[in-house]
Amino acid sequence: MEYQEKLRFAVSCSSNMNRSMEAHSILKKRGFNIESYGSGNQVKMPGPSIDRPNCYEFGTTTYDFIYNDLRHKDVHMYTQNGLLNMVDRNRRIKKCPQRFQNETREFDIVICLEERVYDQVVDHLTRRTGLTGNVVHVINIDIEDNPEEATLGAFFVAEICSKLESCEDVDNEIDEILAEFEVKNPRRNMLHTVCYY
Template sequence: MAQFVATNGSVAKQSATEGPTDSGFKLKFCTVCASNQNRSMESHLRLASADYPVISFGTGSLVRLPGPSIDKPNVYQFNKTSYDSMYKELESKDPRLYRANGLLNMLERNRNVKFGPERWQDWQIGVPRLTQTTDKGSGGVEGGVVDIVITCEERCWDAVIDDLHARGGSLNRPVHVINVDIKDNHEEALVGGSAILDLANSLNTAATETRALNPASFDSGSATSRSGFDEKVPEIIGEWQDRWPNLPALWTLAWF
């Protein structure tokens, strides 16, 4: 399995990340963390706000949020529990605690992005997403496929790749799986969101150039028509890593 690893440097350099560099074509993105709460949702919001089609998931077995002590987390089910219900439950339990640790602010953001946390392993890739039309970033991902998956932790990257291998690539559609290692706290999630938007802009610029040669074939997921873009991705990540040296990256090309 091809893999790109870059971990050099110690200070992240901020860069302009205002939105797609091309007003026409836009790559489709998926962001992933453990519980689809903090890092993936900050990145989901940043990409959606820049008009990228985007969905997001978690890879854990359950959604876990900090509780009053380390042995008493708040645990919820994926795909069934809304961010709004989590917000109201925690607010009723201890508003001072959950405001102070940032959970209420986080859930307030999340409930304005989509209904609730979804689990990657339950995603029916290629099946139209007909009930998520009010989610931010849903326009463009109704068909249930994306071009780029960005995970926020190496164990999530491993889980996504293992799952894709187990599924067998029945759609025969290439997908880039990139990990941007982000610490799971609110401050680092903000930095990571900016970095992921920066990476999305660079990838979109390169994809737009390749797509211009054969738009229909590129959009259908043809590996041949996308090869020019696929070959550029490791170099794009390397250049991005120079701008964000505190966020080590992993990459592989996989298949839906």
């Protein structure tokens, strides 16, 4: 299959930090045409207490900046809780967290990793103007926001992507592929809808 013929995948969590970046990393290594996003208003990461998260802007704040900022604030705490390691991985994949709602590129498949993210992505796609009429399949698969689940979830996403990539006709085969996946993984809250660009 030529690169141009590959499906264009996007994966989104809330902050483009943990779940979507773990999936991005694995899919990129496997040769998929993949981008990753957040769908929230800003990048939010755990801080010194639950009511004091670290917040950054999408698109303008680099992973390098976030890495150095966390090191400066409390290198011991952010090493212990794994955040520095996570951001270090992210900066080797791309420059900065991106917000799905600011993206102008079109995708064939958008995989969301939490129902709230799915709702935000579908809402954005249904409100867009200047439609090209191109189909985009939006899928949800619930992945908890912690490092272990993000790794496990990334393999689920890769499995779905490989099955979709090997389809002859994604539009006709996607429902069957997702139904089979849901039977094997009943706790993952699979949702699927078709939107248009």
